[in-house]
Amino acid sequence: MKIGILSFISSENNYGQMLQCYALQTYLRNQGHDAFHVPYMPQGGGRSSVRSAVDLANYLRTYFDWQLVVNYLRKLRYSSNDSMRSFSSFRSQFLHLYGIEYRSIDDLVAEPPVADAYIAGSDQIWGASLNDSNAAGWYLRFGDTSVRRVSYAASIGRKLEKEELPVFKRYITGLDAVGVRETGAVALCGELGVDARLNVDPTLLLSDKDYDVLADASGESVPKKPYLFVYVLNVLYPRDMYWDKFERYVSEMELEVAPVYSSGYFSAYPIIPKREALLPTVPGWLNLLRGAQCVVTTSFHGVVFSIMFHRPFLVVLLRGKRAGGNDRVRTLLEATGLSDRIFDPRFGVAEQMGAPIDWAAVDERLSAMRESSADYLIDSLIS
Structure with missing residues (x-):
C-alpha cells in the first residue's frame, strides 16, 4: 500500500x-x-x-x-x-x-x-x-x-x-x-x-534496538566523565526549569553537563550559563542521551527516549500559557507508571532523580501500549 x-x-x-x-x-x-x-x-x-x-x-x-x-x-x-x-x-x-x-x-x-x-x-x-x-x-x-x-x-x-x-x-x-x-x-x-x-x-x-543502530552510527563523542544530559525546549530562562537546583545537584554529584537546545514554542537558544551548548546530529543526540548517567528535560521526546534507553530522568513541566503542552507528557507518564518523574521543586533533585524505577514493569506497560x-x-x- x-x-x-x-x-x-x-x-x-x-x-x-x-x-x-x-x-x-x-x-x-x-x-x-x-x-x-x-x-x-x-x-x-x-x-x-x-x-x-x-x-x-x-x-x-x-x-x-x-x-x-x-x-x-x-x-x-x-x-x-x-x-x-x-x-x-x-x-x-x-x-x-x-x-x-x-x-x-x-x-x-x-x-x-x-x-x-x-x-x-x-x-x-x-x-x-x-x-x-x-x-x-x-x-x-x-x-x-x-x-x-x-x-x-x-x-x-x-x-x-x-x-x-x-x-x-x-x-x-x-x-x-x-x-x-x-x-x-x-x-x-x-x-x-x-x-x-x-x-x-x-x-x-520502534524498539531501543532500532535506535541503537542509529546511535551507534553517529561517530560523535560523548563526555568522558559521567554527565547529566539536559535537553531544553520551550523555556526561555534558567529559572523556568529551576536550573539553580540542578546546578547544585551536578556539583554535589560531580557530573559534567551536556546541554542541547531545540526550537518549539520558542526558538532554540542556550539558557544555561557557563555551559557550552552542544550541536549533535540526530544520531549523535540519541548517543548523548543513551550514554548519560541521568537526564533532565522540558521535552516530551526527551522523556520518550529516557524511557526507551532506561535512563533515570526528571521532566520539568511548562508553566503559564504554554502549560497545555504538558498533556502529552502526563499521558505518557501516567500510562507507564512514571508520574513521579515530574520534577517537584519543593524537594531535592538527588532524592527525585535517585528514586528507583522498575524498568521491567515500565517495559511491560509500554509493550501493551x-x-x-x-x-x-x-x-x-x-x-
Missing part, C-alpha cells in the same frame, strides 16, 4: 520532530508498505488568521509576547550554527519524501499526492488556527474519495477556541479513523460524538 504521511518535517534543530517522522515511516515500511512523507509547508500557517481590526486586537492580546521578541533576537545569533546538526542530511538519508512540495491546501487539492492512504500525524499538527484555511491540509481534506484517511497520534497542543469546535468536528468526521496522542484529545473528540483512539507517539512503535497502537494503525488502514 502506498501511504502518504503529513507531519512537520522542516525543523533544523528539533530532534523529536525528526525522530517521530523517521519512526512512523520506518514502522510502516517494515510492515511492507511504501510509506513516504508529503512535504506540506503552508505559508502563514500560524495560530491565527488576522481578518479584521477585531481579529488583530484579539491576536495581539492572545499571542503577542515580548519574550518572543527577545528570544527571536537571541535566535539570530544562535541559529547560524544549526547546519552543524545536519538535519538536511538526515532527511535525505533516512526520510522518503514525495517529489512535490506543497505550500497551501489549494496546492494539495490541485495536485494531490498519489497514494492509497493518507496519515495525518504525529506531532502537534492540529495546533494551527482553524481560522486558517491551510489547516485543512492537516486533516487530509484533499485527494480522491477512494483514498483512505486516518490520523495517528495527532496532537492539538492547546485549547481550541469555542468558535473553532464546529470546524474541528467537521474535519475529524471526515477521517476514516481518528487516532490522537493525548487523553484530553480523546475526551474532546468524544464530546463531539467522534470515537478516537489513544495512540503512543510513533517513536515508541505499543501493541494496541500498532493494531489500530494497521487496522485503520485496511478496514
Whole structure:
C-alpha cells in the first residue's frame, strides 16, 4: 500500500520532530508498505488568521509576547550554527519524501499526492488556527474519495477556541479513523460524538534496538566523565526549569553537563550559563542521551527516549500559557507508571532523580501500549 504521511518535517534543530517522522515511516515500511512523507509547508500557517481590526486586537492580546521578541533576537545569533546538526542530511538519508512540495491546501487539492492512504500525524499538527484555511491540509481534506484517511497520534497542543469546535468536528468526521496522542484529545473528540483512539507517539512503535543502530552510527563523542544530559525546549530562562537546583545537584554529584537546545514554542537558544551548548546530529543526540548517567528535560521526546534507553530522568513541566503542552507528557507518564518523574521543586533533585524505577514493569506497560497502537494503525488502514 502506498501511504502518504503529513507531519512537520522542516525543523533544523528539533530532534523529536525528526525522530517521530523517521519512526512512523520506518514502522510502516517494515510492515511492507511504501510509506513516504508529503512535504506540506503552508505559508502563514500560524495560530491565527488576522481578518479584521477585531481579529488583530484579539491576536495581539492572545499571542503577542515580548519574550518572543527577545528570544527571536537571541535566535539570530544562535541559529547560524544549526547546519552543524545536519538535519538536511538526515532527511535525505533516512526520510522518503514525495517529489512535490506543497505550500497551501489549494496546492494539495490541485495536485494531490498519489497514494492509497493518507496519515495525518504525529506531532502537534492540529495546533494551527482553524481560522486558517491551510489547516485543512492537516486533516487530509484533499485527494480522491477512494483514498483512505486516518490520523495517528495527532496532537492539538492547546485549547481550541469555542468558535473553532464546529470546524474541528467537521474535519475529524471526515477521517476514516481518528487516532490522537493525548487523553484530553480523546475526551474532546468524544464530546463531539467522534470515537478516537489513544495512540503512543510513533517513536515508541520502534524498539531501543532500532535506535541503537542509529546511535551507534553517529561517530560523535560523548563526555568522558559521567554527565547529566539536559535537553531544553520551550523555556526561555534558567529559572523556568529551576536550573539553580540542578546546578547544585551536578556539583554535589560531580557530573559534567551536556546541554542541547531545540526550537518549539520558542526558538532554540542556550539558557544555561557557563555551559557550552552542544550541536549533535540526530544520531549523535540519541548517543548523548543513551550514554548519560541521568537526564533532565522540558521535552516530551526527551522523556520518550529516557524511557526507551532506561535512563533515570526528571521532566520539568511548562508553566503559564504554554502549560497545555504538558498533556502529552502526563499521558505518557501516567500510562507507564512514571508520574513521579515530574520534577517537584519543593524537594531535592538527588532524592527525585535517585528514586528507583522498575524498568521491567515500565517495559511491560509500554509493550501493551505499543501493541494496541500498532493494531489500530494497521487496522485503520485496511478496514
